[in-house]
Amino acid sequence: MQTRVVILGAGFGGLELATTLSEALGDDIAVTLIDKSDAFVFGFAKLDVMFGRTTPDAVRMPYSEIAKAGVRFLQETITAIDPDTRRVTTDADTYEADVLVIALGADYDMDATPGLAEGANEFYSVAGANTLRDVLPAFSGGRVVVGVCGAPFKCPPAPSECALLLHDYFLARGIREDCDLKLVMPLGTPVPPSPDTSQAILGAFAERGIEFVGGRRVSSIDPARKVAVLDDDSELPFDLFLGVPKHRAPDVVIASGMSENGYIPVESRTLATSYPGVYALGDCATVGVPKAGVFAERAARVVAKSVIAKLRGEPEPEGYDGRGSCYIEFGRGRIARVDIDFLSGPKPTGVFQEPSEALAAEKEHFGSSRKARWFGGP
Numbered sequence: 072m073q074t075r076v077v078i079l080g081a082g083f084g085g086l087e088l089a090t091t092l093s094e095a096l097g098d099d100i101a102v103t104l105i106d107k108s109d110a111f112v113f114g115f116a117k118l119d120v121m122f123g124r125t126t127p128d129a130v131r132m133p134y135s136e137i138a139k140a141g142v143r144f145l146q147e148t149i150t151a152i153d154p155d156t157r158r159v160t161t162d163a164d165t166y167e168a169d170v171l172v173i174a175l176g177a178d179y180d181m182d183a184t185p186g187l188a189e190g191a192n193e194f195y196s197v198a199g200a201n202t203l204r205d206v207l208p209a210f211s212g213g214r215v216v217v218g219v220c221g222a223p224f225k226c227p228p229a230p231s232e233c234a235l236l237l238h239d240y241f242l243a244r245g246i247r248e249d250c251d252l253k254l255v256m257p258l259g260t261p262v263p264p265s266p267d268t269s270q271a272i273l274g275a276f277a278e279r280g281i282e283f284v285g286g287r288r289v290s291s292i293d294p295a296r297k298v299a300v301l302d303d304d305s306e307l308p309f310d311l312f313l314g315v316p317k318h319r320a321p322d323v324v325i326a327s328g329m330s331e332n333g334y335i336p337v338e339s340r341t342l343a344t345s346y347p348g349v350y351a352l353g354d355c356a357t358v359g360v361p362k363a364g365v366f367a368e369r370a371a372r373v374v375a376k377s378v379i380a381k382l383r384g385e386p387e388p389e390g391y392d393g394r395g396s397c398y399i400e401f402g403r404g405r406i407a408r409v410d411i412d413f414l415s416g417p418k419p420t421g422v423f424q425e426p427s428e429a430l431a432a433e434k435e436h437f438g439s440s441r442k443a444r445w446f447g448g449p
């Protein structure tokens with residue numbers, strides 16, 4: 072009988088896992104990939120959408136295009152996970168797994184920051200980015216605050232990218248001098264594991280007149296007074312607020328009883344949970360790496376290799392090393408790269424490459440190659 076692998080979530084991690092298993096085993100394995108959405112969208116595409124560089128339709132990759140040997144995709148909402156029996160319930164059916172992989176990402180907890188839902192914009196969801204497509208052109212100047220409401224949050228460089236792109240956007244519209252631009256984030260520096268990267272971003276902020284308020288988070292918004300309240304009770308008045316909501320694992324993960332401090336604990340090298348045959352990877356797990364697609368993808372490859380090795384009776388593959396390369400938009404059409412290594416050495420390290428047009432082309436390839444690999448076609 073075929074081994075039944077059930078993958079919960081068809082994001083960065085789930086798509087890479089399903090693809091790697093299919094490539095190695097084809098119809099010799101039965102992979103069920105479940106997601107409530109009908110399409111995948113890269114996180115970074117949200118920045119493109121909000122600045123009107125593309126449309127929400129253009130960045131959607133419909134799951135209906137997945138055609139891989141051994142893989143069936145189901146568009147269903149997962150309503151319960153029993154890690155002891157590896158049984159999953161959805162709004163349509165129940166599924167039993169020999170190997171269960173939870174890759175459900177992180178959700179946004181809008182209620183954790185009073186006033187955020189009513190009085191502010193967020194750019195971390197496709198809907199929020201799409202709203203900003205209309206809000207930004209109508210903005211004619213004033214105090215702009217990009218504010219992070221809690222850590223950990225996805226893609227630590229993204230709020231800095233947003234601030235740099237806002238600068239370019241206001242400049243192009245001829246209103247930069249009428250805008251005061253501030254970024255608030257709980258991290259002390261923009262990219263803590265790489266001082267060179269942080270220095271480059273802080274240098275770019277200084278050059279462009281963007282104020283960085285590090286080591287602080289936005290704890291509430293007062294929509295009536297148009298004020299962001301920080302965790303030290305200081306206040307930042309704004310005319311336009313762009314928030315990064317507090318994150319948490321999806322409700323179904325919390326209800327499964329697997330989470331600790333909001334996320335699923337795993338053994339970092341293997342991504343195994345404490346439940347036999349159950350793995351968790353990507354943003355819904357506590358792996359010891361930041362919440363970013365490149366880390367979810369690499370972790371998925373480790374889980375795939377482990378499943379393949381077990382089926383073939385081969386030795387366990389090398390463990391997860393926590394490495395990943397992140398592209399960082401600096402504006403002016405240039406992108407930098409930082410190669411981070413979280414788990415190989417005694418402490419995380421990061422090697423920075425200066426922003427360039429060549430790296431902008433490399434990022435383009437990063438996206439198009441994943442699209443081709445996961446969905447087929449150009």
Ligand SMILES: Cc1cc2nc3c(=O)[nH]c(=O)nc-3n(C[C@H](O)[C@H](O)[C@H](O)COP(=O)(O)OP(=O)(O)OC[C@H]3O[C@@H](n4cnc5c(N)ncnc54)[C@H](O)[C@@H]3O)c2cc1C
Binds near residue numbers: 084108117
């Ligand atoms: C603005 C922005 C910029 C970013 N830039 C980058 C970048 O440049 N590089 C990078 O590596 N990362 C970037 N990221 C982060 C990246 O998008 C995420 O870290 C990554 O997608 C996490 O992968 P994942 O597989 O863990 O989860 P996800 O990709 O979030 O996938 C989880 C899936 O689970 C599904 N799901 C959740 N709950 C249920 C349920 N109950 N039933 C069914 N399905 C469910 C969701 O629909 C989703 O498809 C960025 C994020 C943002 C917001």
